[in-house]
Amino acid sequence: xxxxxxxxxxxxVSEGAxxxxxxxYSSSVPPYLFWYVQYPNQGLQLLLKYTTGATLVKGIxxxxxxxxxxxxxxxxxxxxxxxxxxxxxxxxxxxGSNDYKLSFGAGTTVTVRA
Amino acid sequence: xxxxxxxxxxQILAAGRRMTLRCTQDMRHNAMYWYRQDLGLxxxxxxxxxxxxxxxxxEVPDGYSVSRANTDDFPLTLASAVPSQTSVYFCASSExxxxxxxxxxxxxxxVV
Numbered sequence: 001x002x003x004x005x006x007x008x009x010x011x012x013v014s015e016g017a018x019x020x021x022x023x024x025y026s027s028s029v030p031p032y033l034f035w036y037v038q039y040p041n042q043g044l045q046l047l048l049k050y051t052t053g054a055t056l057v058k059g060i061x062x063x064x065x066x067x068x069x070x071x072x073x074x075x076x077x078x079x080x081x082x083x084x085x086x087x088x089x090x091x092x093x094x095x096g097s098n099d100y101k102l103s104f105g106a107g108t109t110v111t112v113r114a
Numbered sequence: 115x116x117x118x119x120x121x122x123x124x125q126i127l128a129a130g131r132r133m134t135l136r137c138t139q140d141m142r143h144n145a146m147y148w149y150r151q152d153l154g155l156x157x158x159x160x161x162x163x164x165x166x167x168x169x170x171x172x173e174v175p176d177g178y179s180v181s182r183a184n185t186d187d188f189p190l191t192l193a194s195a196v197p198s199q200t201s202v203y204f205c206a207s208s209e210x211x212x213x214x215x216x217x218x219x220x221x222x223x224x225v226v
Contacts, residue, residue: 006156032212043204043217044157044206044217045217046214051212052212090156092215094211097211098211099170100145100208100211101162101172102147102159102162103159103173104157104158104159106154106156107156107157
């Protein structure tokens with residue numbers, strides 16, 4: 001079985017401040033991990049993904065995430081928040097077996113204060 | 115532009131009625147998914163398909179059925195709609211086990 005827990009349903013940051021969104025996963029096999037962003041009234045867009053190799057992955061719009069197997073975590077960060085980062089962010093996991101099942105967390109809404 | 119097409123965009127449905135949400139992809143992806151999105155609950159997987167001819171249950175399959183007769187189409191059917199099925203439904207597809215899922219724009223369904 002696989003699952004995702006996102007800690008904090010809402011995060012508020014000042015423009016220019018660090019953005020940190022937490023994601024912990026459970027998986028019985030080595031996972032594939034993803035972060036998506038959803039802007040209001042839109043579908044989901046991929047920010048970044050971890051499959052194999054380097055554990056620090058960089059994505060679009062200045063975001064990056066680090067896969068830590070020992071902590072079963074895949075936290076998302078951005079050094080300096082921009083007003084355009086206000087959106088909902090979802091972490092997702094797929095167990096690395098022959099099953100394509102993809103499970104999402106409950107999401108974290110980010111607001112950016114001027 | 116290649117991608118995923120969902121229809122209808124929105125629908126108001128009387129309780130007890132049957133409804134099929136359509137999803138078509140033109141990327142020849144192996145896997146397809148149906149999710150529902152509800153405030154505070156994120157995206158919950160309803161059903162998915164690893165490849166044409168196979169389907170699997172997700173977290174919240176009750177009241178929904180799917181079929182995957184070919185690679186491109188993955189319709190979701192509500193046999194007898196209930197108000198708790200009011201939600202935004204997203205279809206997605208994925209090429210491989212290590213690749214990301216691409217999402218449609220969603221179907222907003224209201225059951226009254």
